[in-house]
Every structure is written in structure tokens, then in C-alpha cells.
Amino acid sequence: MATITMARDTAEQVNTxxxxxxxxxxxxxxxxxxxxxxxxxxxxxxFPILVSIAASLTDWNGISAPKFxxxxxxxxxxxxxxxxxxxxxxxxxxxxxxIPLTIGIGLVLALLCARPIKGVAFFRTAYxxxxxxxVVAIGFVWFWFFQPDNxxxxxxxxxxxxxxxxxxxxxxxxxxxxxxxxxxxxxxxxMIILLAGLQGLPNEFFESxxxxxxxxxxxxRFITLPLLTxxxxxxxxxxxxxxxxxxxxxxxxxxxxxxHATSVYIYNIYQNAFSYGKVGYASAMAWILFVVIAxxxxxxxxxxxxxxxxx
Amino acid sequence: xxxxxxxxxSDLSRRRxxxxxxxxxxxxxxAGCGGNGNAxxxxxxxxxxxxxxxxxxxxxxxxxxxxxKESGTKVTIQPAxxxxxxxxxxxxxxxxxxxxxxxxNDDFVRxxxxxxxxxxxxxxxDKDKLDTSQFAKETFDxxxxxxxxxxxxxxxxxxxLIFYNVDLFKAAGVPLPPTTWSAQDWTWSDFEEKxxxxxxxxxxxxxxxxxxxxxxxQTFTVNHxxxxxxxxxxxxxxxxxxxxESEALQWATDLTCKxxxxxxxSALQQDSIQNQxxxxxxxxxxxxxxxxxxxxxxxxxxxxxxVAPPPGDVExxxxxxxxxxxxxxxxxxxxxAWDLLKYLAGEEGGKILLQGGAFTPINLKAAADLAPNGKAxxxxxxxxxxxxxxxxxxxxxxxxxxxxLYRPALDTAYNCEKPVADVLQGVxxxxxxxxxx
Numbered sequence: 001m002a003t004i005t006m007a008r009d010t011a012e013q014v015n016t017x018x019x020x021x022x023x024x025x026x027x028x029x030x031x032x033x034x035x036x037x038x039x040x041x042x043x044x045x046x047f048p049i050l051v052s053i054a055a056s057l058t059d060w061n062g063i064s065a066p067k068f069x070x071x072x073x074x075x076x077x078x079x080x081x082x083x084x085x086x087x088x089x090x091x092x093x094x095x096x097x098x099i100p101l102t103i104g105i106g107l108v109l110a111l112l113c114a115r116p117i118k119g120v121a122f123f124r125t126a127y128x129x130x131x132x133x134x135v136v137a138i139g140f141v142w143f144w145f146f147q148p149d150n151x152x153x154x155x156x157x158x159x160x161x162x163x164x165x166x167x168x169x170x171x172x173x174x175x176x177x178x179x180x181x182x183x184x185x186x187x188x189x190x191m192i193i194l195l196a197g198l199q200g201l202p203n204e205f206f207e208s209x210x211x212x213x214x215x216x217x218x219x220x221r222f223i224t225l226p227l228l229t230x231x232x233x234x235x236x237x238x239x240x241x242x243x244x245x246x247x248x249x250x251x252x253x254x255x256x257x258x259x260h261a262t263s264v265y266i267y268n269i270y271q272n273a274f275s276y277g278k279v280g281y282a283s284a285m286a287w288i289l290f291v292v293i294a295x296x297x298x299x300x301x302x303x304x305x306x307x308x309x310x311x
Numbered sequence: 312x313x314x315x316x317x318x319x320x321s322d323l324s325r326r327r328x329x330x331x332x333x334x335x336x337x338x339x340x341x342a343g344c345g346g347n348g349n350a351x352x353x354x355x356x357x358x359x360x361x362x363x364x365x366x367x368x369x370x371x372x373x374x375x376x377x378x379x380k381e382s383g384t385k386v387t388i389q390p391a392x393x394x395x396x397x398x399x400x401x402x403x404x405x406x407x408x409x410x411x412x413x414x415x416n417d418d419f420v421r422x423x424x425x426x427x428x429x430x431x432x433x434x435x436x437d438k439d440k441l442d443t444s445q446f447a448k449e450t451f452d453x454x455x456x457x458x459x460x461x462x463x464x465x466x467x468x469x470x471x472l473i474f475y476n477v478d479l480f481k482a483a484g485v486p487l488p489p490t491t492w493s494a495q496d497w498t499w500s501d502f503e504e505k506x507x508x509x510x511x512x513x514x515x516x517x518x519x520x521x522x523x524x525x526x527x528x529q530t531f532t533v534n535h536x537x538x539x540x541x542x543x544x545x546x547x548x549x550x551x552x553x554x555x556e557s558e559a560l561q562w563a564t565d566l567t568c569k570x571x572x573x574x575x576x577s578a579l580q581q582d583s584i585q586n587q588x589x590x591x592x593x594x595x596x597x598x599x600x601x602x603x604x605x606x607x608x609x610x611x612x613x614x615x616x617x618v619a620p621p622p623g624d625v626e627x628x629x630x631x632x633x634x635x636x637x638x639x640x641x642x643x644x645x646x647x648a649w650d651l652l653k654y655l656a657g658e659e660g661g662k663i664l665l666q667g668g669a670f671t672p673i674n675l676k677a678a679a680d681l682a683p684n685g686k687a688x689x690x691x692x693x694x695x696x697x698x699x700x701x702x703x704x705x706x707x708x709x710x711x712x713x714x715x716l717y718r719p720a721l722d723t724a725y726n727c728e729k730p731v732a733d734v735l736q737g738v739x740x741x742x743x744x745x746x747x748x
Contacts, residue, residue, distance in 0.1 A: 062405040169577035258722035
């Protein structure tokens, strides 16, 4: 009996060792498969991040050797650089205006496109198309549309007897014009997310509400919107991050002008790094941006308990 | 059984994976070999060349081909970059593998030299005992640095003159501007009066366009009596907000805001719009560089156009852009690069470049051939004479940084929202801070 037990134990031990060896091999194979990605992430993400931290503490023009200056870049940013504050304000303006409009219009379109009507697929595609169109192409086309003398927008306004503004060359109208284009381009994304959300809502809530006599507005107000709050949270976070990093449209349409009316934070970083050769300063600005985005995202995540409902 | 199969599968996958990885590495290495380095081939000398304009089909290409034939050196012209050339150039230099010869914005020469990015050509000039008297002195001296180094190479210069539409003048019965460098009947008030007579709002036709070409900042301030123009001589002070300078810029701005004889700033935000408007007969007089001549020659078929000196006030000078190339310090073939620059600045190279009509070659003998040759403008020789009437912006450590601050700010003045003096005073301290480098 003892012999039989020992033999079984030994067989089990051998068996276990084989399984471990096989697992080790399997793990090794797995690591080898993902190693290109890991190497890529380390080389092209972690390493540049470390370099940018180091660069933010230096006076570096990208050509000659960097000179360590401690926190000088950060103190200069808050003390001696009026453009830092102005571009930050412009970014906040862009973000606060574009996010509600993008998500709001995206919601309306999602509600319309969720209806089972003929040809709805065409509209879904049409609304989503600008989102996947190249931002440079969009910027150029709208640049022409906004031309004060021979642009499409002012041409249409003049048909209505309205003398259109100078748009991109007016310090008060340039940013609203860019926001309009950004919203036009961006509404497809929240529309698709919210449409997916709408299609996944449980039908029984609506049937019960109908039986209880709730009208369409009440069903939207008290059932649809609360059930979509996780989607709104996701959109708020992602839209905030992308709005704070807006660059392409500004670069193509206004180059930050007129004056610095549309100069946003990322554009300021770009100019410091590549136009002025202030790579150290631009790195410091990038880290401030990272901290702001991380803090606001963390805040949004924490505050979700107060308004997000998970059914 | 199961773990055996797993082990076999693992072995197989790993082998395949490693084989694939080796293949990828080999392919990458081959791609790397093919993608970098000089494309000279044949074991001869070679070099790479980068310009911000298309070289193909231009006299520059002919001049380079002529150099290749003469020297046996293969020149690989890298693709032209029209947008954000400065960014690409800075990135190439910072990356450590720049082309052997590259065009450089004249505003960058001082700063890049101080950063040690450009090769000093003085030892080459001395070694070859180059006769520098063959070059236009003011422009040849442009790349000389305070420490005596010569960090860039000027191939030519583009003075600015007034381009005008002869037919519009005749139709309005307005006397033509002078055909020599003379301010007689050609003062600022004469210019303004003519511009008013040449403006026709019904046809959206404007009498003048001065403030779009940024060379007007230096030209018109100096002509109004400024001793320094935009920056002080030592490059540390921003003098554009001072009295005479602000007055000059305000005068040009008022052509729009008060006189309504110049297109509004908002109508000028498209690339090259001024050339298009002039070619369409929408602008009667335009302050522009020599570089616009080829476009005008090619485009204008239905009216006569000519050039005149800028109107005189206290002075009658003009700023000239310089066509500057450099050899980065990290260039792989500096000797061959020097040979090319030397050839392009020589008489033979200069004569080929002159055919383009875009700039005056730095070589005096080549520049002497500048003539209309049956093409407009009839008084093209005024560009050559401009060499005796030049004003140049004083160099600073960070001209580009300063310009990125004050030029956008001037939009407010050009949009007639604020006086020029207020705008410039508002950014003076920021600009001077930027000038520290």
C-alpha cells in the first residue's frame, strides 16, 4: 500500500514538475511575443517621459548641451510668461465651450439615430464621417469657408441680409469659429457612444414607465438620461483630455492668431520647442499640462459617485 | 498528454517566433542600410542638399547639375519642404544627422551660430584664399559673427521695391512713379495721394499694399528717420515701439484704417494672396520682394507692370532678404558641401542662378547681367541698384522668438482695434526678455 502510495506521489510530483515546466515555457513564449511591444513602450514612451522630466529642469535648446537650472522653468512660467496664462485660459475657454456642445448635440443625434426609421444608417455614417476625416483637410476646407470676403459662411449670411464677421482674423470671432468646426467634427464620437448606450438599455424600464403613464419627456428625463450617465462620464473624461490637447485645427486654421486669440496650450508648447528652441521650457509646460489633466480626471472619477448610476 | 502538447506547441511557437524575429531584424537592418547615408554611389564624393523650395525645374537645379558635372560630386536633393521648414531644420540638426547643405532662415543664423550648430566657413575661405571682393560686400558680411566666424553662406539677395500696375495708373490718369532711385515727386504723401486715386471700392480695387510684406517694418521705420529700425545695434533692445518707428507703422496701417486704400488685414490671411490680387489687377502698388518677379512674369499676361523704389521720406532705403545656406557642424561631407557653396556663389554658378530672376546673385559679375531681356519689369535694374540703398535688421540672439511675440500682437493694430504704439509698448518687455536668448 505504502509502495503504491509512494509511486503515485512520485508520479504526481513528476506530473506537477512537467506542468510547471510547460507553464514556464508557455510564459516565456508569451513574454517573447509581447517583447516587441514592451521594448517599444519602454523605448518610445517611458524613456522619453524620463528625458522630458530631466529636460524640464534644464535650459536646453535641443542642439547644444543642456544646462541644469532646477525649477527655473516652472517659476518663469508662472512669473514671467504672460503667454503661459493666456494660452491656458484659451484652452479652458475652448474646453468649456466645446465639450457641452459636442456631447449635447451628440446626444440629440444619438436619440434621433436610435429610431428605427428608413435610411437611418446613412445619417449615422454622415454624422460620424467628419470624426474620421483628417483634421488638416477639415481645417483647410473650413479656413476657406470662413474667408470674410469670398467665404461660404459669409456668403450665406449675406443672402439673409447679415454682414458676417471677419471670423478667423477677428480676435473675438476666431475662437468661436474654431470651436464651431471642432464641434462639427467631433459630434460623431459621442453620438456613436451614446447610440451604443441607448441600444443597450433594458426595455422593461420603458415598458413599465409607459404602463404607469410616463410620457416621452419623462421617460427621457427619468430613465434614459440616468441610465446613460456611465457613458456621459466616459465621454466627459475623454473629451476633456482631447480638448485640452487641441492642436491640429488651431495649427491649420489660425496659427494661434489673430494676436494670440486662439493660441492654445499645446500650440504654445509646440512653438516653444520648435520655433524658439526652448525644449527645456516646453518640457516643463508639458508636465504642468499632465498634472492638470491628471488632477481633473481624478476629480471627475471621484465625483462620479454623486451623479453616475450603474443599473 | 495535455502538457506534452502544450510544451510542443510552446516550442513550436517559440521557434517560429524567433525565426520571425530574426527575419524582422534582418529586414530592419537592410531597411536601415537603405534609408540613410549618402546616395552617392560609385565611390565618388557625394553630399545631401535641402532647400525649402522645390529645386527641380529651377535654375538652382541647373546650377547644381553643372557643379556635379564639373566636380564629379553627386548631390542628392532631399524633398522640398514648404511648410514648417524651420521646424524640420531644427529637428534635423538636433537629431544629429542633418543634410550637408541646407537653406537657413536669416533670422536663425545668429542664434544657431551661438548654439554651435553651424560650421565656421572662415577656415575654408582662408585655406582657399577666396577673393571676397567678387561678392556684394554687405550681403557677404551678413553671416559674420561677433567672434569673427563666418557661419553661413549667402548666395544672393532679394531687395524690396514697389511693384505697380502701369495700366491702372494710365487708366486713372495718375503719373507713374520714378524710374530711378529718386524721391522727387515720390514721397510718402505722393504715394498716399496716388493710392487714393487708384482705389476703386466698386471694383474692390485698392491703390496700395504695404504692410503685408514684413520687410516693411525695417524699411519704412528707417526711411522715417529711425536710427535702428526694429532692434538696437547690439540686439538687446526692441526699438520698434519708439516714436519714429511707431509712426511709420501707423502710417502704413492707416492706409487701411483711415484712408481705406489698402486691403483690410482680414482679407490677406491666405498664403500668397497679395500676389494673386496684384496679378488680378486688384492692387495698383505693392511693396514686395524680388522673389515675386518669377510669379508675376508667369502669371500676368493682360497688363503691363513695373517696379519703382520705395517712396522716400527722411531716407529712401529698402530691406533685402538674403538667400542663406549653411553647413551644419554635424554634416558628414563638409568639404564637398563647401565646394558646392563656393561654386554657387561664383561667377558661373551666379549666372545660372540669375536666370531664375528670383534674386540677385551675390557675385558682382553675375549680378551685372541683370536686365529685362524683353520681359517685365522694364526697370528690373533697380533691384541691382538697390544694393546701394540697403538697410538691414540688426541681428539678435533670438530674432525669431521676438517676432513670434510682436507680429501676432500687431494683428490688433492691423485690424484697426488699437494704435500701433499701444500694441508695441504692450509687448516691449516680453520681446526684450525674449531677446536675451
